[in-house]
Amino acid sequence: MTTDPPGRSRPAITLVVVLLAFLTVPMSISGAAVALPGIGTDLHTAGAPLQWVMNAYNLTFASFMLVTGSTADLVGRRRTFAAGAGLFAIGSLAAAAAPSIALLDLARALSGIGAAGVFACGGAILATTFDGAARTRAFAALGSAAGLGLAAGPTLSGWLASGLGWRATFGLHALLLIVVLTGVGFVAESRAQQRPRLDVMGAVVFVAGLGALVLGAVQGPEWGWSSPGVLALLAAGLGLLAVFVALQARSAAPLLDLSLVRNRRFLALCMVPVVTTFGFVTLLTYLPTYLVGAGGLSAQRAGTVLLLMTGPVLLAPPLAGGLVNRGVSARALITASLAMFAAGNAWLTVIGPSTPITVIAGPLLLIGLGAGVSFGVGDGMAMSLVEPERAGMATGFLNTMRIGSEAIVIAVFGAVLVSLIGTRVGSPALAAQVAAGNLSGGDPATLAAGFTHALHLALYGTAAVCAVGAVAIAAALAQPRRDITATPAHNDAPLPTKTGIN
Known part of the structure; x- marks a missing residue:
């Protein structure tokens, strides 16, 4: 593994940067749910389009996690973490300014991709920055930060939605990630010494497979679990994931x-x-x-x-x-x-x-x-x-x-x-x-x-x-x-x- 010179590393600042990011991402999951009624009223929408404010985020968040994590080993964990934080901030700003439910759903999907980069790289950064007892304490703090974000999200979102409107909820998420980006320069870069090309085919198959599987599960309650659309999505998802495993078994530089x-x-x-x-x-x-x-x-x-x-x-x-x-x-x-x-x-x-x-x-x-x-x-x-x-x-x-x-x-x-x-x-x-x-x-x-x-x-x-x-x-x-x-x-x-x- 290659890293930045020791002088660039600031472990304490690194921990704060990662913790703040891990506080914000779960907050965006639990807090957005509280904002849904206000969104529906303001944008004159209900039902599936409104629910996709949550679903679009969760779908891309889950589907891109492995891809961003493996990419980080090749191009650099700090670089990928920063890119994820930037995408999350841009998506949150776009959500705060969205004039329609369709654009809001797209903005949330973009935020989900950014969240995948943050989550996939944050733990890797701590694992390569700390060791022994310090690593255990760092990951314990990470658990507390994620728990705090999950618990505080509904409360903060409720306050903001009541006082300033639902757009302030996404504005807060963007602001917190902008703060994270200001501290990324103090995080040491690390990557694998051997840097083969990214398994693009494996990445495409995995994202498509997991995305279809999650989409089928999300739409199951609405379309019906025995509906042709849900059954097709679930079958396609499982089939593509099986193909992904076969590809990884033969790949010289596997995604997984x-x-x-x-x-x-x-x-x-x-x-x-x-x-x-x-x-x-x-x-x-x-x-x-x-x-x-x-x-x-x-x-x-x-x-x-x-x-x-x-x-x-x-x-x-x-x-x-x-x-x-x-x-x-x-x-x-x-x-x-x-x-x-x-x-x-x-x-x-x-x-x-x-x-x-x-x-x-x-x-x-x-x-x-x-x-x-x-x-x-x-x-x-x-x-x-x-x-x-x-x-x-x-x-x-x-x-x-x-x-x-x-x-x-x-x-x-x-x-x-x-x-x-x-x-x-x-x-x-x-x-x-x-x-x-x-x-x-x-x-x-x-x-x-x-x-x-x-x-x-x-x-x-x-x-x-x-x-x-x-x-x-x-x-x-x-x-x-x-x-x-x-x-x-x-x-x-x-x-x-x-x-x-x-």
């Missing part, structure tokens, strides 16, 4: 080195954010709707209740990182975090339309603690398995698993929820209305009972997925005796002993 995926411990750590999506992110999306619709809370009150779950995400990552640096097993912490998702989701089935907040406080805190621990340990441990030459590729793949699973799982969870509600209320259209928090289409008590029944079943299913994930990931992270003398470049290589994986 398949040895990363064959390393069971690295792959297991990449599955941690997938389980987190099931156990935590789905609740961030659908629990406020339940609290408003079935529970009768105001949107502001529901957001306050959600702080019980998002608060620990801000506090737990540094604690988890500190425990690892003191010799506590990272494998044990990761397994415990996933077990917390399982227990918390099962426990949350105590919820009902009139359940006191004190009753659901316990499960919400437990779920939030699980998320905070996994945010603080998982990514840093994954990067400890990867040599610096492939840091961008590794973070790109890791975050592709994270963002791609969020787009797909949230769509599927919503479709399952609507289907379960439909078994109690009879009408699919009414079920979709109830799942969106609108209980005005019938007897409110009956609809609230149907919503509660569906949510309980979904929570039990989520708990089961998280429990299975916890067991499988713990088993994959176990270090066989034969691996003790292996080197980090080999399959199933152990993490450095100072990370405390075992």
Whole structure:
């Protein structure tokens, strides 16, 4: 790996720059949802075009993550990070000034590409800037920053939308990334020593395949999962991804080195954010709707209740990182975090339309603690398995698993929820209305009972997925005796002993 001369590197400023970027990108995801009503009123739109303010961002964000990460290893991680931050800022400014919903959706798609560059390179920059205990602390801070952005996004967006209008929300995102760009010059450049040409064919096939798969999942609830359009998108996505794997196996300079995926411990750590999506992110999306619709809370009150779950995400990552640096097993912490998702989701089935907040406080805190621990340990441990030459590729793949699973799982969870509600209320259209928090289409008590029944079943299913994930990931992270003398470049290589994986 080649880097800038040591004199150019400013580790403290590097950390601040990356943290601010990782604060802003999740804020743009959660905050934009709050701005949707104002956007719809101002631009006279509703339905699918309005929802694509979110979908366009998530689609490009997930699809370009691996491409930008692998590109960063070749052309430079700082350069790619800066390009991503610039695209994000330009897209946010364009969104703030958009005169129509079509241009707003395009601006959000551009911001999603920029966000992919930021996320794919930010972790790689920290992995090549810090080592040992300092790296663990840096990634713990990264987890706190991302959690803070996710938690603060709705609140800040609500304040701005109420006081200055929805355009101020995107203006704030642009301003924060402009600040990030002013500090990029203090970040040391790093890239792989060997710089083969980018696998353009692999990049095109991967973006098209993952994009089709995510698009099919996003459109599934609206078009119907058995509709020809959704089935064609899902089949095309899976087929193109299979072609991508075949291309990478034969490529001399692959976009994704398949040895990363064959390393069971690295792959297991990449599955941690997938389980987190099931156990935590789905609740961030659908629990406020339940609290408003079935529970009768105001949107502001529901957001306050959600702080019980998002608060620990801000506090737990540094604690988890500190425990690892003191010799506590990272494998044990990761397994415990996933077990917390399982227990918390099962426990949350105590919820009902009139359940006191004190009753659901316990499960919400437990779920939030699980998320905070996994945010603080998982990514840093994954990067400890990867040599610096492939840091961008590794973070790109890791975050592709994270963002791609969020787009797909949230769509599927919503479709399952609507289907379960439909078994109690009879009408699919009414079920979709109830799942969106609108209980005005019938007897409110009956609809609230149907919503509660569906949510309980979904929570039990989520708990089961998280429990299975916890067991499988713990088993994959176990270090066989034969691996003790292996080197980090080999399959199933152990993490450095100072990370405390075992």
